[in-house]
Amino acid sequence: MILGIGAGAIIAALGIGLVLTYRSSGVINFAVGAVATYSAYVYSSLRTAGTYPIPPLPNPLAIAGGPSLPTSVRFGSSVAETPAIAMALATAALIGLLLHLLVFRPLRYAPVLGKIVAAIGVMIVLQSVVLLRFGAQARQVEAILPTTPVRAFGATVPADRFVLLGLVSVTTAVLWLVFKYTRFGIATRAAAENERSVTLLGFSADWQAGTNWVLACTLAGLVGILVVPITGLTPNLLTLLVIPALGAALLGGFSSFVIAAGAGVGFGMVESLLLIMQQRLAWMPKLDLVDALPFIVIALAMIMRGRALPSRGAVQTRNLPDAYASGMSFRAFIVLVLCVVAAAIFLPFDFRNGVTVSLIGAILCLSLVVVTGFVGQISLAQMALAGIAAFGIGSFVQNAGLPFALGFVLAVVAAVGFGLVVALPSLRTRGANLAIITLASAVAIQYLLFERTGWFGVSALGRKSVPPPEILGLYFGPSTRFPIGDSKIPQPGFGIFVVLVTAACCLVVTALRRSHLGERMLAVRANEHAAAAAGVNVRVIKLTAFGIAAGLAGAAGALRAVQLGTYSPGSFDVLASVSLLVVAYLGGISTVSGALVAGSLFTQGFWTVVTDRFTNFGTYQTYVLGLALLVTLVTVPEGLDAYHREVGRALKRRWRRPEPPAVVHEKP
């Protein structure tokens, strides 16, 4: 158990970094682990090669065959320990300052969801810089802290674990004191609640938020530098530790440094304890409990502690883009569907694939439109629910030998069932808390279902496959020869099937938005208290929305499974769930058209194919996409769909007499 102290200290430190940022700017900084990783790489690079990395910058000269920009600055063959630490910490502080000035200050009035998406975007950018500059190879870093073995409680542990633990404890105590007793701390808490009122009192909320960003990032950087000698340095390790750190911060209600730190250390210890028990006790299930169990505990704790409605004095800040009802006529819709069918048949093979990927992505985004756009509940588990259907259809059709149609329906039903379970915490928690609990559900589903063998899990080879689809003797798999068009894979048959399913899903969501049920959903999104007072059963609405959304995600997951043929849990893991939310938000989270825009932005989707044809970003693709995401968010905080609508309205105003649009306004 003592062995877990090291891991626990890292989780705790990242956890208090999360709390610090959240309390000062209301941002859940998913990138805190990535900042730690980046600083650690800067340190390691300075120590071993004496070079300071420069992130890739746009270089117009390179296109014309000119010289490429330098990738690093050289400081001799190696930099001594102290200056290297100082430079790495200064880098972390600079990242904090830039994040505040360039990203989160412009976004301070954006919806909570917009800030979450931006933080994830920052994480993607930092991680891609690490990959571009340092590669995916794991590195060893020489120890900074003393590693003399110390005997404690019957185990021998290197001393650096205890130094780390002490450091975390001191930081926690200092932060606790500052936030409780100093005017800076109190004003920071006040600013998180109401920036304008703090300004009226003569405080600069902007300066405070900036200071806290710098503090939090420097802290993360310090953790990164100190722990990589213990853990080794890989691009993903610390970045992904943000997930248990989020759990720890959540247990502290994103406000208590002490609980967050304690929970972080606790997680580390429980994990090592579980590992030992699995090794020693025969009856312990050999599941990946280590990663999933803390989350189940958090989810239960939050459900028990939460309330059915926001409590008195709770601050409600929710402000999502308007949920327009589609104004398209049915006839126009049919024409559009036929056009897409034609595209799925006659376009070149890479575009055909792009259309299929985009449409499946659009269905996934539609599921978020229902649950987040209409009801305002942030779900980070939709990709896991899609995975349930994907692994379900594999189990039903490939393993149990059921017909495709029946397997498809059963897979969707299974997704709905799990979706309702995932929805349970939403009855008593909301906002950012719910987002993290759903993330926890996604982790639990991934480790407890997908990554083991059997029903809803992988086969012995760590993969799952599904045979080509067939209904009434008609085969339409991606590689089944279609009578029209060229012979390249994917064949249009499956594409047409996807178009039809997508069209059906769009109709369902449009009808839902126009129905009375849809109106009640929007009422819950606007104000749960008011909705309840008007006779809306808030719980039933939330469960219904999660159920419908899970059905949509399930349909998409099953389609994705068929498209891939053979797939692994990685396609439906936590990162996939998180990126899904990012893309869906960027497209426009509250409208059907937004979901279609978002679908086209998927990796290997329509836009990827188009940009691949005409440009060559190559290895820089993720980096460029991440930056593009951030730029779009800062300039259009409500998503591309809202932007298109603005442009459309401006054009209409110019050419026609204005018509009053069917708008559902939501007051913040």
Added chain:
Amino acid sequence: MSQRILDFQDVDAGYGGVAVVRNLTLFVDAGEVVALIGPNGAGKTTTLMTVSGFAEVLRGTVRVLGRPLPKLRRAHLIGRWGVHHVPEQRGIFYGLTVEENLRLATRHGRVDLDRAASYFPVLESLMSRRAGLLSGGEQQMLALGRALLSEPRLLMVDEMSLGLAPIICEELLPIVRRMADETGAGVLIVEQHADLALEQADRAYLLSHGDLVFDGPASTLRDDRGFLDATYLGLGGGEESAP
């Protein structure tokens, strides 16, 4: 002659380049209570927001303690000049305790919590309670108590009566009067409920649709109900019915 605390000279002010108040000339001297009254949408709140740096001055000059206002983005500086603005929603922080709210009164120096309690005794027993759990009247007392502790030269209170029982307002307004008398601060109160404000004020300004329609001793308006009613109900208003 008492010091001029706030001085509007022929000011147009508003948001996004659109004027909400026009041609406003208004001043507040130390130690006096000035009422700014008018119906909904008259531009009362905008006037206060202009002083606090959240609305733009489009024309004319606004001087606070003889100094012109800083740029819009540096609105927090005005709070440091000794201007305390209690906004319509009272500006208290629901997540903080009463004591923590009071401690935010100034950026430096000790905060004398007992002083707030001497004006508002009920706060004493509520010090460790979260402000979000206070009643509307208690919240307003907290806001005024914090204003008092910040030792303002200019105190602006927006819609004190909002959401409060009239009887509580009747209690609070004399305390505001007392603050002006005892500390020498200039007080500008915005009210829709004109009667309450006029009882305590020395002078009054009456706004209607962004225009100043009356400027003079509060007692004049108190005595001429007909003019006040006409302005509020939009019946002609303006000069023709003025005394």
